[in-house]
Amino acid sequence: MGNPTISRRLYFLRESFRNLRSTGSVAPSSRFLCRAIVGKIDPEFTKTVVELGPGDGVITRFILERLNPDARLVIFEINEVFVEKIRATFDDPRLTVIHDSAENMGVHFQKMGIETVQYFVSGIPFIMLPESLAESITAACIQYLTPKGKFIQFHYSPFMLGFYRRVFGKVEIEVVPLNIPPALVVSCEKKQLNDMHPH
Ligand SMILES: C[S@@+](CC[C@H](N)C(=O)[O-])C[C@H]1O[C@@H](n2cnc3c(N)ncnc32)[C@H](O)[C@@H]1O
Helix, strand or coil: CCCHHHHHHHHHHHHHHHCHHHHCCCCCCCHHHHHHHHCCCCHHHCCEEEEECCCCCHHHHHHHHHCCCCCEEEEECCCHHHHHHHHHHCCCCCEEEECCCHHHHHHHHHHHCCCCEEEEEECCCHHHCCHHHHHHHHHHHHHHEEEEEEEEEEECCHHHHHHHHHHHCEEEEEEECCCCCCEEEEEEECCCHHHHCCC
8 A cells, every 4th residue: 555645646647647738737736725725715605616627636625625515516627537536536415526628517507507606616727728718618607606706716827817807807816835836826706897887
């Protein structure tokens, strides 16, 4: 029996190298990054959280710990190996695992009767993807976000910050140095009508 932390890291690394563009990192998020992300979720306000690109489920575990028993978490992951791993790891009736790209969320939400989402948590490496894909995924998130809801994304560089300011308006940034590599948590609120047309 090897060290479980090391074998988890090696397993993640193997998937990263196989799918470098879509995985976009060589290590799962640290507990410091996971805590910074879930700290932005207010459990009393939350009915539905959607996680995009959960990888091996490192943030998923923290989100489930944070949520109330009557809330739900829906996750979208394109990598089949990660999907199987998550299905084998979590036995939680609040969790729905969807093996599909985040851009198709609307079709699944319709089938599931989901009309609004309080938080999106995303680890999708938008910087490695065509901007049009980043735009269609964030547009879908904006369509479902409730007022005061948040789109929370982590990045390893500030290059995409202009993109979030343009599509969301209100953007807050937290630096998390204790991660490989150090990360930024970008937390975006949906533009409200009166933000767009101030009197
Ligand atoms: C940087 S990893 C993040 C993994 C994990 N959330 C973490 O924090 O360690 C990015 C993940 O996004 C997934 N991904 C990439 N594009 C996606 C898409 N369009 N829809 C859903 N998942 C996607 C990849 O397969 C990968 O698991």
